[in-house]
Amino acid sequence: MVKKVVIVGxxxxxLLLAHYLLSRGEKYEIDIxxxxSDPIIVSFSTSxxxxxxxxxxxxxxxRKIEGLEEVVKSRSLEVTGTIFHQKNGKTRLTPRNKSLFTLDRTSLAIVLLEKLNQKYDKSKLNLNxxxxxxxxxxVAKTVTLKNVVEASPVEEKHEFTVDYDLLIxxxxxxxxxxxxxxxxxxxxxxxxxxxxxxxxIFLPRPNENSGINLEQGKIHSWILNDSTLIVLLHQQDGSMSGVVLFLHKKNQIVNLSSTEEVLTFFQNNFPEVYQMMPREEAEAFLTRxxxxILTIRCNRxxxxxxxxxxxxxxxxxxxxxxxxxxxxLEDVVLFDNLLDEYSDNIEEVIEQFTVRRKQDAHALVELGDNAFPSTMGLFIEFIFRENIAKTLHKLFPHRFSPSLSELIFETIVPYSEILNSYKGWISKVKKSNAKL
Ligand SMILES: Cc1cc2nc3c(=O)[nH]c(=O)nc-3n(C[C@H](O)[C@H](O)[C@H](O)COP(=O)(O)OP(=O)(O)OC[C@H]3O[C@@H](n4cnc5c(N)ncnc54)[C@H](O)[C@@H]3O)c2cc1C
Known part of the structure; x- marks a missing residue:
């Protein structure tokens, strides 16, 4: 019997899950x-x-879905390293052995949606x-939803209920x-x-005479002593986008109250970014x-x-x-493998998903919290450890494992194994973070 799958989100x-399920033949009908709003029709607000x-x-x-990897790569920029910009204008490059592909979240969603629209009609897939x-x-296996219009959240909402065989x-x-x-x-x-x-943060392509020339294909990063951090990446049109991260408690960004103050803040603290920031972006930044960021750790x-x-x-x-x-995205691969292993028996598949994923998912959150240090002292130690690990791994690949950042960013080694290999370091950072 065809199973009705309701995917919320x-x-x-x-979206990748919809691709995987629909590529399993006639077994599933999907409602998303x-x-x-549909990002193909209504462009999202940049914030x-x-x-x-x-x-x-x-x-x-x-890669498992024909053609997806190629399209995503064609809309991404290949990144081969990170450039850390120091206050004195000097830079330090950390190269990568394997490239990353960067694109914005909305573009990724659009690629996945376009491919779904091309491949499947409404008899198999309903996008809402x-x-x-x-x-x-x-108990009743139903989901209640309401229609919402993003631009006018106070408008009257229509509620309706749908049933499901599997709810994701x-x-x-x-x-x-x-x-x-x-x-x-x-x-x-x-x-x-x-x-x-x-x-x-969004910065337009710099004017050719501006003298600003941040190398393409690299992540650019600037950090202040109070941990305020800017991470910027080029977009395909030469503009740059990224985020300004800052401590929730010691937050000088939310205290900025005018466009002038925003411009002065960037001029004093991130002069290179300031040079690329037009007044309109400073205005938009103020109101953005x-x-x-929430982290989640569940027992099932x-x-x-x-x-x-x-x-x-x-x-x-x-x-x-x-x-x-x-x-x-890796979750979807595991889910698909379990569908193969348990012949699409949903009850067993979802139970096994908890069993097989929990350890890695918990390790992922732990790595996210404690792999990278927040204090300058530990940061220097981290760089030192990274360099030693990289050299040893290069010389004796069978005796020494890759560095922590190589394992996270460049391999598919399960997160729980990475955590286990570096548990001493992680617990050191955890202690230091707890003190902070
Ligand atoms: C600043 C920043 C930088 C990041 N950089 C990276 C990176 O470099 N690499 C990386 O791998 N990850 C990165 N991430 C994390 C990444 O964005 C998320 O892990 C990823 O988007 C998760 O995908 P998802 O589909 O599970 O959830 P989401 O992308 O959050 O999608 C969930 C969807 O569900 C919809 N939704 C929510 N509630 C409801 C509801 N009640 N009813 C209907 N729909 C609903 C939302 O509108 C949304 O479209 C970054 C995150 C942040 C914040």
Whole structure:
């Protein structure tokens, strides 16, 4: 019998899952419900997007669907290293052995959507935008949704209910589907905000006579002593986008109250960024909302025989580790492998998903919190350790494992194995973070 799958959330995870399920022949019909508008028709406000780097974990998941990897690569920029800009104008390059591919989150969603639209008609796939899930009846197996119009949230909302054979909560870190798990005995979930908040930043292609020439194909990063950090990446049109991350507690960014103050802040603290910042961007930056980043650690991802959390809904992680999306796409590969292994028996598949993913998902959150140090002292030690590990691994690849950052960014080694290899260092950073 054809199973009706309801996916809540048309982010990278929910959309890739639709590809995987529909490529399994006639077994599944998919309804996707997304609270935002269709990004192909209505471009998202820029405050809601940011660049995402995909490494082999994510690319491998895309590769399994014919043509996806090629299109994503064609809309991405290849990144071969990070340039750290110092206050004195000097730079330090950390090269990568393997490239990352960066594009903004909305572009990734658009690629996945375009391919779904090309391949499948309404008899197999129903995409419903401006529909927000408000509740789930786990016993009746129904989801309640309401129509929402992004531009006018106060408009009257129409509510409706749909039934499902399998419900996938791919609705991100603040998952509504996960909220419904709390009614269940034995469900535990730790939700924590990371210490850093962020604002997106967008800079136009610099004028040719401006003298500004930040190397393409590199992540550019600037940091202040109070941990305020800017990460910028080129876009295909030569413009740059990225995020300004700053401590939630000691937050000089939210205190900026005029365009002049924004410009002065960048001029004093990030002069190179200031040179690229037109007045309009300073104005937009002022009003752009501050976003918080939530991390999620659950003891289970499935409920009963028919509900499963995937991606950020299951294991949102700090953006500092650049793995949330890669891990969300990797979830889809595991889910698909389990469908093969258990001959599409959903009850067994979702139960096994919890069993097989929990250790790595918890390790991912731990790595996100504690792989990279926040203090300058430990940061210097980290660089020293990285250099030694890289050299030893290069000379004796069978005796010494790659460095921590190489394992995270350049391999598909399970997160739990990475955590295990570097547990001494992680616990050192954890102690230092706890003191902070
Ligand atoms: C600043 C920043 C930088 C990042 N950089 C990287 C990076 O370099 N590499 C990387 O791998 N990851 C990165 N990430 C993490 C990455 O963005 C996420 O891990 C990834 O988007 C998760 O995909 P998802 O589909 O699970 O969830 P999401 O992308 O959050 O998508 C969830 C979707 O569900 C929808 N939704 C939510 N609630 C409802 C509801 N009630 N009803 C209907 N729809 C709903 C949302 O509108 C959204 O479209 C970064 C994150 C941030 C914040």
């Amino acid at each position: 048309a982010g990278p995870c929910g 419900y997304e609270r935002r 809601r997007t940011y660049p995402i780097s995909l490494n082999e974990r994510g690319m491998r998941a895309l 935008f401006n529909c927000q899930c408000t509740s789930v009846d786990l 909560g791919a609705d991100g870190a603040n998952s509504q589907i996960r909220e419904n798990f709390f009614a269940i005995k034995n469900f535990e979930c730790e939700q924590k905000y990371v210490p850093n908040d962020y604002k997106s 909302p501050v976003s918080r 991802y499935h409920q009963g025989d028919s509900v499963l959390l995937l991606g950020d809904a299951a294991h949102a992680v700090s953006s500092s580790i650049g793995q949330g999306c890669n891990a969300a």
